[in-house]
Structures are given as structure tokens and as C-alpha cells.
Amino acid sequence: xxxxxxxxxxxxxxxxxxxxxxxxxxxxxxxxxxxxxxxxxxxxxxxxxxxxxxxxxxxxxxxxxxxxxxxxxxxxxxxxxxxxxxxxxxxxxxxxxxxxxxxxxxxxxxxxxxxxxxxxxxxxxxxxxxxxxxxxxxxxxxxxxxxxxxxxxxxxxxxxxxxxxxxxxxxxxxxxxxxxxxxxxxxxxxxxxxxxxxxxxxxxxxxxxxxxxxxxxxxxxxxxxxxxxxxxxxxxxxxxxxxxxxxxxxxxxxxxxxxxxxxxxxxxxxxxxxxxxxxxxxxxxxxxxxxxxxxxxxxxxxxxxxxxxxxxxxxxxxxxxxxxxxxxxxxxxxxxxxxxxxxxxxxxxxxxxxxxxxxxxxxxxxxxxxxxxxxxxxxxxxxxxxxxxxxxxxxxxxxxxxxxxxxxxxxxxxxxxxxxxxxxxxxx
Amino acid sequence: xxxxxxxxxxxxxxxxxxxxxxxxxxxxxxxxxxxxxxxxxxxxxxxxx
Numbered sequence: 001x002x003x004x005x006x007x008x009x010x011x012x013x014x015x016x017x018x019x020x021x022x023x024x025x026x027x028x029x030x031x032x033x034x035x036x037x038x039x040x041x042x043x044x045x046x047x048x049x050x051x052x053x054x055x056x057x058x059x060x061x062x063x064x065x066x067x068x069x070x071x072x073x074x075x076x077x078x079x080x081x082x083x084x085x086x087x088x089x090x091x092x093x094x095x096x097x098x099x100x101x102x103x104x105x106x107x108x109x110x111x112x113x114x115x116x117x118x119x120x121x122x123x124x125x126x127x128x129x130x131x132x133x134x135x136x137x138x139x140x141x142x143x144x145x146x147x148x149x150x151x152x153x154x155x156x157x158x159x160x161x162x163x164x165x166x167x168x169x170x171x172x173x174x175x176x177x178x179x180x181x182x183x184x185x186x187x188x189x190x191x192x193x194x195x196x197x198x199x200x201x202x203x204x205x206x207x208x209x210x211x212x213x214x215x216x217x218x219x220x221x222x223x224x225x226x227x228x229x230x231x232x233x234x235x236x237x238x239x240x241x242x243x244x245x246x247x248x249x250x251x252x253x254x255x256x257x258x259x260x261x262x263x264x265x266x267x268x269x270x271x272x273x274x275x276x277x278x279x280x281x282x283x284x285x286x287x288x289x290x291x292x293x294x295x296x297x298x299x300x301x302x303x304x305x306x307x308x309x310x311x312x313x314x315x316x317x318x319x320x321x322x323x324x325x326x327x328x329x330x331x332x333x334x335x336x337x338x339x340x341x342x343x344x345x346x347x348x349x350x351x352x353x354x355x356x357x358x359x360x361x362x363x364x365x366x367x368x369x370x371x372x373x374x375x376x377x378x379x380x381x382x383x384x385x386x387x388x389x390x391x392x393x394x395x396x397x398x399x400x401x402x403x404x405x406x407x408x409x410x411x412x413x414x415x416x417x418x419x420x421x422x423x424x425x426x427x428x
Numbered sequence: 429x430x431x432x433x434x435x436x437x438x439x440x441x442x443x444x445x446x447x448x449x450x451x452x453x454x455x456x457x458x459x460x461x462x463x464x465x466x467x468x469x470x471x472x473x474x475x476x477x
Contacts, residue, residue: 227430228430228432228433231430231433232433232436235433235436235437235440236436236440239440239443239444242444243443243444243447246444246447246448246451247447247451281454282453283452283453283454283455284453284454285454285455285456285459286454304461306461315461316461317460317461318460319460342460342461343456343458343459343460343461344459344460344461345454345455345456345457345459345461346453346454346455346459347454390454391454392451393450393451393454393455393456393458393459395456395457395458395459396446396447396450396451396455396456396457397447399457400443400444400446400447403439403443404440404443407436407439
């Protein structure tokens, strides 16, 4: 194989010496084997009589790119002269032999997802340790070793090739490129397979476009999001830091007030008005926390109304403070929250009263194995009410955090998943 | 910077601006009562007890 200018070979029309069908010898003077595309017999292309040197052994397959097709790949026009189907390492792939009279032979490798452009090397890559090899300053990681077999072949080749030919293959990969060493009893060859961009071969040979998203990626295929993962991560990190910084800024009007109320167990409604509460900001958040630590197998329903004095517009919310305990086969159990919070969002500025309506109830049903506590609850439940104005809501903070982190996290997932699928591929 | 990263930067900026707006207005979509962007929740006309 040489890149030196060479005379244009003449395409010879011949008849298959096995079946008599007309076939073409496209690289006359270069090809050694010619496999009839009609009967699959292997003819000796170096012999003027085209002696049959191998009989057809299986049904013929039709290559996706027909023999004799011409297309421009990597800026040069190539003609498809041979086609092989090979398998090994649990995977199968197709290899087209391309020919250009001035540039020699190349391989077009099709893993049914993407195409690679193979060039046979005229020198051996050097070993650099750790199972790695390097050539032209690029290091390649050892990927896998396996036996590759030819399961189908048609067209003409510059070496003797027949179905069931076996070679020992070792693959070395780096993103975008793979080195394949093929050895048999008589020779060792190295081929560099460079991944071609999506659509290049499809456009060159008029094939249907292939999907980028699906299918198993080639072992030397770079993650489609590799160049975005780390910039997106750093950008997202900066945004998160800015978010934390902004959330840490306390509003000037932030303040807390508290009052005490009591509610009689199973007694009548007990409403208390606390005020005035000044909300100086245009809009602000208000939290109302109730604290009833003496609850014991009882609960208190709270109805809050935050009423603006001038307009009498009221903002209402309800919570329940509760605490239950008992014994069962597992021992003592407790449940409930005696410190509930009612949150008011975006309350317009003004002077407000907080109407607190508390109803206390004793739990007496004793469902299941739960047993009421022996300690008698007090008749009146003392409650501390704490009002916080200018309160900080954690909900928007976490929503914003999620919105910022989602895209880098998705990219990272795609990147890692792609890498795992690529390593599962192993072979070409 | 790729177009996707540029759009992501714009998205982050929008999210931060929305967060600041929510923080300044004491707004949360998860609040028990009060104003949201589109409606008033838990509020009723003058019915002072």
C-alpha cells in the first residue's frame, strides 16, 4: 500500500469461472483475491485464468454500500471494492475495503452505529508501559484481545481472504481513534481506525442518516457531552455559591415576637388577638410557630388569621400541634409534632393583628394496642406563639438549587452512562 | 463557550433573579397562606372575628 501516484488500473469485466456470471475486477494489478458477488466463489485475481481457489460456502449477503460505489471520505474519492462481515469478542461488524489508485487501500468499518476510517500503519506503535501503546505522540489504552473471524466476504482484496479466516486481535483505544493489531501465523499488521463524524459516510454513499442517541457506542467513541460536563459543573457551582450567598442575606425588617396563650382540653374555642404587628416591607413572609411541650396524648388545632387593620383583609392558615405516646409489644412509642409552623407568603406591608383560635382535645380512643399515658394531662395547655416577620422560605431556595443543578447532573449521568456502555462494547 | 453553555448561563441567571425576587417579596409556593404570583391563597375578604 503506497500513497505515491500510481497508474490508474483498468476495470476489467470478466466472467466468473465458477458460475459464469459477469463480474468486475476493479483494482486489477493490485487485487489478489476476487470473490464473486453472484456465487461467492473465490477466484485467484493474479491468475489470468481466474482459477477458482475457494468454493462458496454460504448464502450471499448484500452490503449496505454496494460494491463499485464511489464516495468522498476525508476529502478523497474512494471506491468500494470489497466487503467483509466479521465477528469476535461477542460483537459483529462490517468492513469495506476502499480503493483509490493514487492513495491505495483504506478500510471503512461499520459497527452499525458509526463508521471508522481505517489506515494500515507502516510502523509498529511503541509500548509505553501499563499495557499502553503510543504512536505520533498519542497514547492508546489497552482495551481487549480476542479472535476475529470472517463470516462473509465478497469483492476483491489485496490479500488472500476466505470465510472463516481467523486472526488474533488486540485493540487499543483513545477517544476518537483505535489501534488494532491483527496477527496470524504469517504476519502482524497494525491499523489505525479513526472515528468519522456522524453523517459523513451516509452523505458520501447516499445512506440513511443514523441516530446519535441510540445503540452501543464504539469503544473509541468520545462521550457526546464530554466537552460540556466540566464547564457546566463549574458554572453550576458558581451559581450555587451565588444562591447560597444571596439566601444568607438577612432582611433588615427581620424580627421575632412572642406571646403566650392557653387552651382548655376539650373546652370551648379560645381566641386571642395579638397585635399590632408592623410589616414595613412592601411584601414579606411571616411564620407563626406554636410551641406546646406539655401535650400528652392530646392535640391542639390552631386557626390563624393575619388581619390587616385598615383594609380588614385577612390571611388564614391552620396547623395542629399534637403529641401521642403509649406502649405496645415493641415498647414505648411516641409520635406527633408539638411545634407546628404556619407560613404566610408575600403579605403586603401594613399593620396587622394575629387572631389565634386554639382548640385543645384529649385523645381517649386508644386504638389498637396503644395505651393512654398514666400521667394525667393538665386541664389547660400552655402554648407559646412565636411570630417571625421577614422570614426566609427554604422552598424557593431548594427549587432554585434544583433548577441550577439539574442540567450538570443530567450531563454527568449521560457522560458516565455513555462511558459504561462504551466499555461494555469492548470490541470495535 | 458553546451555545448550550451560554443558554445554561442565561438559565442560571434567570433562576437567581427569580430567587432574589421571591426572597425580597417573602414568596414561597409552598406557604400555607398568602400571595403567590398568580393568586391569593388562604385570604378572604374582611371577615374579622
